[in-house]
Amino acid sequence: MPPLPEPIAKLLTPPVPPSKKLAGDFAVLQKSLRRSLPGQVGVAVVPVNSDRAISLGSLRTGRAWSTLKVPVSLAAQRKYGPAVAERENKALTLSDNDAAGALWGSLGGGRVSVDAVTKVLREGHDTRTHVSSEADRPASYPGYTQWALTDQARFGAHLPCMAGSETVIRLMSSVAPNQNWGATKLGHPEAVTAVKGGWGPATDKSPGYLVRQLAIITTNRGQVAVSMAAVPRSGRFEDGTKMLNRLGAWLGRELATLPMGRC
Template identity: 50%
Template sequence: MTAAGTGVATAAPPLPLPNVLPSIPGLPGPPPPPVDLGKSFAKLSRSVTKAVPGRLGVAVTPTGSGEPAFFGTVKTARAWSTLKAPVAVAAERAHVKDLQPMETKSIRDSDNASAEAIWDSLGSTRQAIDAVSAVLREGGDSRTQISSELSSPASYPGATQWATTDQSVFAANLPCLNEADHVVQNMSAVGPNQKWGLAKAKKNVQTSVKGGWGPVSENTGKYVVRQLAVVTTPRGTVGVSLVAVPASGSFEDGTAMLTRVGDWVQRNLVNLPAGQCAPPIGG
């Protein structure tokens, strides 16, 4: 029996344990949550196109194998001078006489006269188409059809429609192709007219690029601006295709857009799959 106003003392309920794991010295913490690249790019695109109205397309493919990841709205466009990369590889394989000075100007300076001389060195138009198409196919691009004076309407090969994803697949495999070493080396030392997009590499990143620009179609003087890039990190290599169609149609606006997009790609390399060339068969 207890006196009025008194009671039996009870222990306080235990406090709930915090919903975290204790940190243990020497062991890594939990991995960060995955980044939603689609949402990230959509945010970037809104910012870029608010400053410079237009449309964007980006594709990234890991070297060796894997499906391209596509972001944006520009799924295909004329290749223009980005096509100079596979043309140069075709010429390397054909052992074209005095190729190196022409290739250096074609790739590093995007010189059209040198590129046309390389194209002509591949033989007839049909032979040149076949040689460059073979390079594309070996690089994993199974769809692109080269335009030429044999097409209707007649056009220089740079007017070839090159899908953004197909170009990124080719870029991913370019370093793995026979006779592509000199081409990739030249792409890593481009001149001032191509120092945009992914040309300026961040820390621990190496980039090799080939830019291209020209009219969107026969009916307009407005430009599409493109860049084919091979990006190598400590984790591996990826192929990238960047496309901008500025509303103004100006080269300067297109390059400004692609530089913003290139920065986004480099910031997100840790969130993108990377790969490496398959070992050669035999030995």
């Protein structure tokens, strides 16, 4: 039997188990969160230019919501270049839904847009995510896409190495206050963080919020991609961001133990 192509072989290897210190410190954080802000929380970490994920917490997947504006923006930028710069800026820095909808439509809409965004995800080594379209959810697309934290972190780990990603990451590095939470709260003077947040109902049956974030953290040791999410029992968006702020602060404390990579 011929050997598997390297990217596929890497994905079939088991995830990297977290160090005892990382797992233990996260368990302490979870215990604290259960007391102060009860609900589900999860985080996945992948070194840049790698496929090996560390996954912690009970929350493993959820609707992408506005975090999918990252591959949508990159797909539109590759097709139209500077012509979509203003919409790309609004979609990423402000999380503007109208701007993101225009970018999605510019790709052709429906299956054509799905294929264009899927191509970007596959280039970023996310081999599993199936992008939703207006045919699936007329009221909200592609935000209803289920995006597992490990798959999102893996995509984030390859984003800095992908053609044309410089603009996307620069915009993610200067987001508006409505996304200034989570990994932006590292509290580490040597770290630079690029983020894209997303939030919306966790399920059709519950009005409670899922709050999530894709982040790329740059240090002098290299870069690491992080995908984090929370579903607070209260259902409140504000409680979700508080949970992610706690996760961001924890990541800052653990920064020296996180695996890093380079393109």
